[in-house]
Amino acid sequence: MLSFGIILVAGAVLLLAAILWSRELLMALPFVVTLNGIPLPIGGSQVRVDQLIACVLVVPLVASVLVGKRRLRMDAISWWLIALFSMNLLASALNSPTRAYSFAQCANLASAWIIYVLVVNFLDTREELERFFERCLWGALIASCIGVGAFLLSIVGLGIGGAEVSASAAQLLTRPYGAYGTMVEPNIFGSFMGSMLVLAVVLLAVSPRVASSSLSLRLLRWTTALCAVGLVLSFTRTAWLGSMIALVCAALFSRRSLGVRATRILAAPLIGVVIVVVLLFLPGIGGTFLRFKLGNLVNIESPTAVLRLMTYALALEQTLRHPIIGLGTFSFAPLLAEGNDFARFEGWRGLWIGNYLLLALHDTGVIGLALWLGMIWTIISRGVRAMRDASEEQPVLAARTLGLIAAIVCLLVAYLATTGFSLGYPWMLIGLLGAHVRLARTRDAIPDSMTVEPLTSPSPAGAT
Numbered sequence: 001m002l003s004f005g006i007i008l009v010a011g012a013v014l015l016l017a018a019i020l021w022s023r024e025l026l027m028a029l030p031f032v033v034t035l036n037g038i039p040l041p042i043g044g045s046q047v048r049v050d051q052l053i054a055c056v057l058v059v060p061l062v063a064s065v066l067v068g069k070r071r072l073r074m075d076a077i078s079w080w081l082i083a084l085f086s087m088n089l090l091a092s093a094l095n096s097p098t099r100a101y102s103f104a105q106c107a108n109l110a111s112a113w114i115i116y117v118l119v120v121n122f123l124d125t126r127e128e129l130e131r132f133f134e135r136c137l138w139g140a141l142i143a144s145c146i147g148v149g150a151f152l153l154s155i156v157g158l159g160i161g162g163a164e165v166s167a168s169a170a171q172l173l174t175r176p177y178g179a180y181g182t183m184v185e186p187n188i189f190g191s192f193m194g195s196m197l198v199l200a201v202v203l204l205a206v207s208p209r210v211a212s213s214s215l216s217l218r219l220l221r222w223t224t225a226l227c228a229v230g231l232v233l234s235f236t237r238t239a240w241l242g243s244m245i246a247l248v249c250a251a252l253f254s255r256r257s258l259g260v261r262a263t264r265i266l267a268a269p270l271i272g273v274v275i276v277v278v279l280l281f282l283p284g285i286g287g288t289f290l291r292f293k294l295g296n297l298v299n300i301e302s303p304t305a306v307l308r309l310m311t312y313a314l315a316l317e318q319t320l321r322h323p324i325i326g327l328g329t330f331s332f333a334p335l336l337a338e339g340n341d342f343a344r345f346e347g348w349r350g351l352w353i354g355n356y357l358l359l360a361l362h363d364t365g366v367i368g369l370a371l372w373l374g375m376i377w378t379i380i381s382r383g384v385r386a387m388r389d390a391s392e393e394q395p396v397l398a399a400r401t402l403g404l405i406a407a408i409v410c411l412l413v414a415y416l417a418t419t420g421f422s423l424g425y426p427w428m429l430i431g432l433l434g435a436h437v438r439l440a441r442t443r444d445a446i447p448d449s450m451t452v453e454p455l456t457s458p459s460p461a462g463a464t
Contacts (some may be wrong), residue, residue, distance in 0.1 A: 022060040023387060025053050026122050027132060029115065030139035034192070035426035037184045045104075050424035051111035057118050073121050076382065077434055080375035081113045087364045087371060088329045095321075097329025097335055107331040115424050119431025120438070129435055133400065134216065136432065140196035141223045144230035147181030147189055151233045163233075178235035184423070187354075190234025191414040192425055194243040195407040197227035202250045202403035242413030250406035253384070300459055308417060315353045315362045326365035356419040376412065380405060383433050386440035397440055404433040 032050040039046035066071045088109060092102035123129050150162025159165070163179045164186065178186035200223040231239060318327060318335050327335065332353050353359040361369045383405040390398040411426055420426055 017190070022057060022176060023128070025057055026118065027120075027135060029053065029427070029428055030132065030135040031142065033115075033423070033428050034139055034143040035182050036188070036423050036425070037180060037182050048424065050115070050428075051108070054115045054118055054424065055111050056115060057122075061118065061121055062392075070121070070124070073438070074117075075120065075434060075438075076378050077375060077430065078117055078120070079117065080371060080378060080387045084364070084368065084371050084375070085110055085113065087326075087368045091326040091364045091368065092328035092331075094325060094328075094333045098331070099288070099328070101334065102328040102331055105422075109329065112422055112424050113427055115427040116431040116434065119428060120434040123432075123435040126439065129409040131438065133432065135427070137196070137200065137219050137223050140192070140200075140227055141219070143181055143183070143189075144193060144196075144223075144226040147179040147183070147193070147230045148226065148233060150181055151179035176235075179230060179233040181230075186234045187236050187239070187414075187418040188420050188423065190231055190239035191238030191242070191411055191418065191420055193227045193230040193234060194236075194239040194246075195410045195429065196415060197224060197231055198243055198246045198250070198410045199403040199407040200224040200227065201247060202254070202406050203399055206254055206399040206402060222363060236414070236418075238417035239410070239414040242410040245413050246406040246410035249409055250402055253387070253402055253405070311353065312355065312358055315358055319362045319365075322364045323361075324367060326361070326363045326368055329363050332359075332362060352417045352419070356421055359419055379408060379433065382437050383408075386437040394440065397436060401433065401436045401440065404429060404436060408433065 004127035032053060036050065037046050039048050040052065041047075042052075061070075063074075067071045085106065088106045089103070092099060093104060119132075124134055146162060150160060151165065153160055154165040156161040160179045162178050164175050166177075167176070176186045177189070180186045180189040183189040183192065200220050204217075204220050231243060257389060294367060314336070315332060318332065323325065330352070353362055357369065357372065360372045364371070383401055387398045387401040387405065390401065407425075407429055411420070412428070415421065
């Protein structure tokens, strides 16, 4: 009874804060999305701070819409998300072996996906977009410092958490080895580092004078360097591959749409190459494990790859029971338990499908997978069109849109071996892209203080 009262009081305080300081709470999202590995225990559940803030921010958004102070913006991505949420509810109601658990996970997904709607709706002025964008870079910089610092402290025997450097993790693969800071695990940390590294690299390459002050340029350089270190020390191969593929895609698009040489983008990753070369010669477990990871970068016969393939095979076998509608949200672990209380098994949280496409197929069937693919296509295609539309009159906006597209591509590749779409930070980045897409349709999306010196001369043929 006492805990219930505490929850009510805390909820009332949060709602009051959301009404009075909704802008401040929104601007805190770039920092709190990196705290997904430090949930709050509320009512016997583990609640992530960013998703809790997102839920309470729905109140002032709905209130402002009802009183006519703002118009609710529901773009194509928002409708895709509604369709996906409805499909999760339907599959869970019809086929989940543990409906209460699946419905709870549907609520968990909704609390993360709503971040997209909040970002698109609340970032309605160019000043707020600038402020939020810069805070995203600061959030990544701080998260990388925490993760790298935790790894270095653990290596010298002063472990305070935030990194896994044990011999059993590296040799027996009992736990993911590497830095993770305040995030859930190294795979999630590495995916976030990769996406923010790609974003910073693209901005530095396409528009090196992205701000009128040296602070923003310095921030981009520090973000690039520290996210590169964090990416390497996460020991996450798919995040490495995702970063490389995303940068190649960005280089191709920048050449075609912005008239920038591809080498401007592809030269920046040399920083990461230097870091990797240095770390390859490190003695001890860390250096050995890094050499193992690089040596098996695309080896499907490596121990971790074999384990993932076994999980995928089990997931596909389960999917055949209900291939059209699916088996319900996060039903993989309950189905493996075959009617037993799966939460009592040691390590049950590790029973999950580490591939967002296969997860969609398993949980929501062919229909849900088609919805996911449609949404991904819409996200990327809208971004590319907005980048091309803004390339001539709004070069800064075009560069940022390209950087955000590349960051999302990095996540799409990295999440083929994990899944982070139930967390807040991917939807913050996708929402930021959505806000840029909307502002690309206006001529004054970027203030005069954020103009860019052109990278190309006004001569014809777009020579660089």
